Amino acid sequence: MANLSVNFAGIKSPNPFWLASAPPTNSGYQIMKAFDAGWGGAVWKTLGVPVINVSSRYGALNYRDTRMMGFNNIELITDRPLKDNLREIEEVKKYFPNNAVIASLMVETREQWHQIVKDVENAGADGIELNFGCPHGMCERGMGSAVGQDPVVLQTIVSWVMEVAKIPVIVKLTPNISHIQDPANAAQAGGANAVSLINTIQSVINVDIDNFVPTPMVDGKSTNGGYCGPAVKPIALNMVKNVALEPGFKLPISGIGGVENWKDAVEFVLMGSSTVQVCTAAMHYGFGIIREITSGFERYMDEKGFKTVDEMVGKALPQTKHWEELNLKYKVVAEINEDKCIGCQLCYIACEDGAHQAIGLSSDADNRKPHIIEENCVGCNLCSLVCPVENCITMVRRDDGKQHLTWKERTEQGTIPTTFNDELAGGLHHWVPEPADALKNKTLQKN
Ligand SMILES: Cc1cc2nc3c(=O)[nH]c(=O)nc-3n(C[C@H](O)[C@H](O)[C@H](O)COP(=O)(O)O)c2cc1C
Ligand code: SF4
Ligand code: SF4
Numbered sequence: 439m440a441n442l443s444v445n446f447a448g449i450k451s452p453n454p455f456w457l458a459s460a461p462p463t464n465s466g467y468q469i470m471k472a473f474d475a476g477w478g479g480a481v482w483k484t485l486g487v488p489v490i491n492v493s494s495r496y497g498a499l500n501y502r503d504t505r506m507m508g509f510n511n512i513e514l515i516t517d518r519p520l521k522d523n524l525r526e527i528e529e530v531k532k533y534f535p536n537n538a539v540i541a542s543l544m545v546e547t548r549e550q551w552h553q554i555v556k557d558v559e560n561a562g563a564d565g566i567e568l569n570f571g572c573p574h575g576m577c578e579r580g581m582g583s584a585v586g587q588d589p590v591v592l593q594t595i596v597s598w599v600m601e602v603a604k605i606p607v608i609v610k611l612t613p614n615i616s617h618i619q620d621p622a623n624a625a626q627a628g629g630a631n632a633v634s635l636i637n638t639i640q641s642v643i644n645v646d647i648d649n650f651v652p653t654p655m656v657d658g659k660s661t662n663g664g665y666c667g668p669a670v671k672p673i674a675l676n677m678v679k680n681v682a683l684e685p686g687f688k689l690p691i692s693g694i695g696g697v698e699n700w701k702d703a704v705e706f707v708l709m710g711s712s713t714v715q716v717c718t719a720a721m722h723y724g725f726g727i728i729r730e731i732t733s734g735f736e737r738y739m740d741e742k743g744f745k746t747v748d749e750m751v752g753k754a755l756p757q758t759k760h761w762e763e764l765n766l767k768y769k770v771v772a773e774i775n776e777d778k779c780i781g782c783q784l785c786y787i788a789c790e791d792g793a794h795q796a797i798g799l800s801s802d803a804d805n806r807k808p809h810i811i812e813e814n815c816v817g818c819n820l821c822s823l824v825c826p827v828e829n830c831i832t833m834v835r836r837d838d839g840k841q842h843l844t845w846k847e848r849t850e851q852g853t854i855p856t857t858f859n860d861e862l863a864g865g866l867h868h869w870v871p872e873p874a875d876a877l878k879n880k881t882l883q884k885n
Pocket of ligand 1: 636879
């Protein structure tokens, strides 16, 4: 049976699933409820300098039938008094000594950092997370993502914290930067014990086209906010991977961004996260989602034979390469399973207008099932992604599996094309229709 308990940079937790610092961790009441439901840890809503929050403050990207596929907020850190939060941290730890309570912090001066670190340690927090990620409001005051975007300042503040911290310190990184490895390295150089990522992505989520103002609207005005939710998962996974693969980077990573179910959590762990944090999904569906996350994750571990979470961490990283290391000799083409095909022709339209004109229609008007023109197919996957029937279009291998040649190897051999007319160029012999064929109302075929 899988063991879900983790020791993340010295912070012990019954499972790797933590609530991220956000509205679900605004109070002791919520965190007690969450722990009772099964969450292993919680990063307290960021404590720091006094702020005033606005109303309204959230916006959503609803996509077709899915509400809140993307989520955006212009909320700042906690507006509750520090002493109330400290008292509640203490109380939560009395009820749940084995769950991880991490205090998220954001202040300005060295003295303020020293003081607040001591305050949360005295309250019994198990760890500290430095919020260097908030991309709205706080950054304009020189905090949040303003720090996360400046590795030198980040390292300085981390070292201030490390001067006094007795409990593990996690640095939360902003994704609003082109090279996430720089602040991650700065966190390590400053002496941090771990990093977490991502915080929200700076965004304008919608524009009210009747009133000419972006949302969320505050008395007829708006501002950019922070984007999160399922839509940001690919960006978060990529950034986690970039940090995990950074040569010389040794700190554990807490992965955050769009996690909603057990499979999302597994993906973050396979890409190098030792714990996983959740915000939007808990705001959308409540703390009860932890039951599905835990049971699904546990079942996956059992099926794959993983005894501990640590065994899983980074399992997908050796297979994650730079483009130049991919095998150019590997060749797949699309194959349609006629028995499953419902004749919707979505694949035909997608390939015809958006790919390589490699799907043909029958001249028999009663037969709506398309066929692949294999010599035109570049194996891009588009039709299989568009097809609404599961496993109706599959990608089948056509190379013999014996040859391996990458761009990197070709560069080393001196066999990369140097002009478009070069015999070595990639698309030289690919068939495309004549431009005027676009005006003929008939299926494009090579011959
Ligand atoms: C309304 C809201 C408030 C947030 N407040 C904080 C905060 O106070 N401190 C912090 O570090 N992150 C804050 N976050 C960012 C989340 O902790 C998390 O990094 C981000 O939402 C990505 O995770 P998700 O896709 O699961 O929501 C906030 C996010 C939201 C939506
Ligand atoms: S894999 Fe790409 S090129 Fe091949 S048939 Fe499908 S959409 Fe067309
Ligand atoms: S998209 Fe799928 S189901 Fe629709 S015609 Fe193409 S193969 Fe058939």
